[in-house]
Amino acid sequence: xxKNNVRVLTAVGLLSTLSYxxxxxxxxxxxxxxxxxxxxxxVPALIAAIVFGPVxxxxxxxxxxxxxxxxxxxxxxxxxxxxxxxxxxxTFILPVYYVYKRFESKKAMPFAILAGVVSMSAIMSxxxxxxxxxxxxxxxxxxxxxxxxxxxMIVAGILPFNLVKGAIVGIVFYxxxxxLYSWTKKLAAA
Amino acid sequence: MMEKIILGRYLPADSVVHxxxxxxxxxxxxxxxxxxxxxxxxxxxxxxxxxxxLIVFLSNVKLRFLIAGLKPVxxxxxxxxxxHVFFTKEGEILAQVGFLSIYxxxxxxGVFISLRFFLLILVTSLLTLTTPPISVxxxxxxxxxxxxxxxxxxxxxxxxxxxxxxxxxxxLDETDKIMKAQMARGADFTSGSIANRxxxxxxxxxxxxxxxxxxxxxxxxxxxxxxxxxGEGRTKYRVLAWHxxxxxxxxxxxxxxxxxxxxxx
Numbered sequence: 239x240x241k242n243n244v245r246v247l248t249a250v251g252l253l254s255t256l257s258y259x260x261x262x263x264x265x266x267x268x269x270x271x272x273x274x275x276x277x278x279x280x281v282p283a284l285i286a287a288i289v290f291g292p293v294x295x296x297x298x299x300x301x302x303x304x305x306x307x308x309x310x311x312x313x314x315x316x317x318x319x320x321x322x323x324x325x326x327x328x329t330f331i332l333p334v335y336y337v338y339k340r341f342e343s344k345k346a347m348p349f350a351i352l353a354g355v356v357s358m359s360a361i362m363s364x365x366x367x368x369x370x371x372x373x374x375x376x377x378x379x380x381x382x383x384x385x386x387x388x389x390x391m392i393v394a395g396i397l398p399f400n401l402v403k404g405a406i407v408g409i410v411f412y413x414x415x416x417x418l419y420s421w422t423k424k425l426a427a428a
Numbered sequence: 429m430m431e432k433i434i435l436g437r438y439l440p441a442d443s444v445v446h447x448x449x450x451x452x453x454x455x456x457x458x459x460x461x462x463x464x465x466x467x468x469x470x471x472x473x474x475x476x477x478x479x480x481x482l483i484v485f486l487s488n489v490k491l492r493f494l495i496a497g498l499k500p501v502x503x504x505x506x507x508x509x510x511x512h513v514f515f516t517k518e519g520e521i522l523a524q525v526g527f528l529s530i531y532x533x534x535x536x537x538g539v540f541i542s543l544r545f546f547l548l549i550l551v552t553s554l555l556t557l558t559t560p561p562i563s564v565x566x567x568x569x570x571x572x573x574x575x576x577x578x579x580x581x582x583x584x585x586x587x588x589x590x591x592x593x594x595x596x597x598x599x600l601d602e603t604d605k606i607m608k609a610q611m612a613r614g615a616d617f618t619s620g621s622i623a624n625r626x627x628x629x630x631x632x633x634x635x636x637x638x639x640x641x642x643x644x645x646x647x648x649x650x651x652x653x654x655x656x657x658x659g660e661g662r663t664k665y666r667v668l669a670w671h672x673x674x675x676x677x678x679x680x681x682x683x684x685x686x687x688x689x690x691x692x693x
Binding site for chain 1: 591636
């Protein structure tokens with residue numbers, strides 16, 4: 239992100255707004271439990287990353303979560319859910335950006351998205367095991383889960399959910415990317 | 429669909445809490461979140477509860493607004509409560525129904541944890557109910573100001589955040605308008621399979637992206653025309669002022685923390 243470029247600042251601000259609004263329009267997907275919700279808030283972050291660079295994408299993810307936290311608060315006091323969302327967003331958009339930049343062509347995008355989905359699902363599984371689930375146990379005071387129980391929950395619930403979520407978000411992003419491709423090129427060059 | 433979204437729940441009114449400096453409020457909440465975890469018996473929870481009621485009373489916020497803020501999390505609170513009632517196996521057995529037995533320790537733990545939730549949500553909603561989001565942003569910018577020394581672009585982040593907050597209602601209106609326009613042409617956003625939903629969302633997102641970029645461009649031109657050149661030497665329209673009551677609030681919190689540590693078992 240070029241420093242102090244007013245145009246970048248305002249665009250990232252507006253993309254964050256869009257991301258925040260899309261975050262509110264979340265919905266559960268049937269086979270998974272209700273607290274695992276899917277939303278399209280990563281799409282503006284991906285667009286920001288492609289047009290203005292990785293820092294802009296991370297900023298959109300960051301602002302979206304900060305605004306959501308200010309607007310609604312968090313039941314755990316410490317925003318565990320928001321931090322998890324931020325981590326998932328960043329681990330998704332960074333591989334997409336770097337793989338896409340490596341080839342810089344429309345054809346590379348499906349592979350870039352695939353890399354993003356795999357990286358996000360893998361890293362989030364590890365984070366859930368070591369940090370997020372223990373953090374929920376600590377702050378919600380729910381009965382501690384044993385390592386085996388956590389592994390089962392991650393393998394049966396969280397990992398497939400993240401793969402499905404990543405795939406759906408990736409497809410939506412790809413369809414938008416294809417339509418906006420030449421336009422984003424122009425924006426990035428300007 | 430859009431009516432479900434509550435936008436910035438700030439309620440303009442006049443009270444000691446409303447007049448507090450946003451920085452003091454943020455520090456207060458941060459401290460409160462930390463000390464809530466100190467409470468672990470009846471006396472400490474009673475003290476925390478009484479303290480929270482006192483702030484609610486001072487804030488002059490009508491109870492029904494606070495209750496509205498609790499609605500989205502009530503299910504989560506009930507869920508944790510019953511989780512403890514049924515699965516914590518400590519103390520004496522109070523009741524036994526079939527294979528389920530309810531232990532005394534489980535009920536006590538359930539009540540404490542739900543109460544903790546309840547207090548945390550109540551106090552954090554007080555912040556959003558008594559402080560306009562833009563003041564919260566000013567407060568955050570000022571509190572994190574020292575990070576500028578290690579090259580964190582605090583001013584830029586705060587600016588992007590205020591822009592973002594400012595455009596929530598605008599883009600929400602726009603989303604609503606585009607959705608209605610698509611619905612008039614027969615689009616269906618609320619039902620159908622996942623594949624159908626995904627397909628329906630594309631013609632909604634593309635005009636939104638285009639309009640977001642257009643607005644960003646216009647805003648940038650307007651800002652440059654007015655001579656915006658970054659955070660250096662910029663003067664402020666809303667100046668934050670720290671008063672005696674802000675120091676007082678933080679001292680009160682320190683006293684509460686001390687009392688909790690003494691009563692803790």
